[in-house]
Amino acid sequence: MRIHFLLLSAALISFTGINAQKPILIMEDTLKIGSNKYPGISVLIPEVEYAKTRTNWVRLQESGTRSKVVDESGKMSIFGANSKSISDTPFNILSDIVDRDTVLRLTASFELRKDGYIERSAGEAEVAKAKSFLFDFAKQQYIDLVNEQLKTEENRLKDLQKELSSLQRNQSGMERKIRSNNRRIVFEKDRILVLNNELTTLSAAIYEHNLQLNSLETGAERDEKQKYIKNMEKQKKKATRSVKKSEKNISKAERAIKDANRAIPKNDTTQDRIRRSISDQEAVVQQYVDKLNRVKAYK
Numbered sequence: 001m002r003i004h005f006l007l008l009s010a011a012l013i014s015f016t017g018i019n020a021q022k023p024i025l026i027m028e029d030t031l032k033i034g035s036n037k038y039p040g041i042s043v044l045i046p047e048v049e050y051a052k053t054r055t056n057w058v059r060l061q062e063s064g065t066r067s068k069v070v071d072e073s074g075k076m077s078i079f080g081a082n083s084k085s086i087s088d089t090p091f092n093i094l095s096d097i098v099d100r101d102t103v104l105r106l107t108a109s110f111e112l113r114k115d116g117y118i119e120r121s122a123g124e125a126e127v128a129k130a131k132s133f134l135f136d137f138a139k140q141q142y143i144d145l146v147n148e149q150l151k152t153e154e155n156r157l158k159d160l161q162k163e164l165s166s167l168q169r170n171q172s173g174m175e176r177k178i179r180s181n182n183r184r185i186v187f188e189k190d191r192i193l194v195l196n197n198e199l200t201t202l203s204a205a206i207y208e209h210n211l212q213l214n215s216l217e218t219g220a221e222r223d224e225k226q227k228y229i230k231n232m233e234k235q236k237k238k239a240t241r242s243v244k245k246s247e248k249n250i251s252k253a254e255r256a257i258k259d260a261n262r263a264i265p266k267n268d269t270t271q272d273r274i275r276r277s278i279s280d281q282e283a284v285v286q287q288y289v290d291k292l293n294r295v296k297a298y299k
């Protein structure tokens with residue numbers, strides 16, 4: 001039995017975190033259906049899923065013809081298949097797929113005419129066509145699989161990058177909040193200074209006007225003075241409330257700054273961890289890119 005190895009030597013390198021690269025193997029073989037044996041060709045397809053590969057194999061056989069694949073206990077047959085890669089005229093295919101854990105074995109027998117099967121004794125050219133037909137199918141299944149693996153790893157990388165961007169936005173927001181609250185503190189302190197000066201002036205004025213009030217007789221002038229003093233006392237109460245409000249705003253801003261200053265180092269630590277994860281994941285993605293390129297280079 002001849003075995004044709006379809007893997008470049010470079011593809012034998014294995015990588016941590018991904019399945020070791022396996023070859024596609026193709027060989028002349030025998031297909032057994034019931035008590036009958038037919039000359040056939042087998043191809044070993046690494047890693048691929050049985051159900052998906054079987055569906056694709058059925059679809060390929062039914063392409064270009066109205067004939068349908070018949071399944072009898074896992075053995076497939078189609079009469080009147082049509083592929084110029086095999087023959088200019090319709091032909092029959094008998095086949096089966098066996099799942100061997102990490103590899104699928106697809107065996108097919110091609111009947112070009114009644115009891116005339118593709119085999120080496122019938123001609124090298126026909127055998128080469130059949131091998132190429134099966135190899136191309138196997139290669140495409142492997143490419144599709146590695147593309148899916150690559151997409152999965154690329155999505156993981158994108159998720160990490162999104163997480164990092166979110167952390168960076170959060171940190172920028174916290175830094176803006178610190179600057180904004182520092183400006184608020186300066187503003188409120190300046191406001192308190194102005195209000196305290198106003199309170200000092202009002203207190204002194206109220207004291208002086210009360211002294212004047214004590215010397216006034218009952219009458220319009222005394223009533224007017226009392227109104228004036230009462231108005232100043234209202235202004236004093238308003239200024240006092242404003243001072244308390246500014247003090248509360250300062251306390252609130254200081255708490256916000258404290259919270260942000262406590263959160264930023266944690267954010268930095270998380271960003272560093274995510275950056276390392278991104279670097280590791282970029283290496284994984286590159287490994288799958290390399291794996292895909294090697295599979296595409298199979299001949």
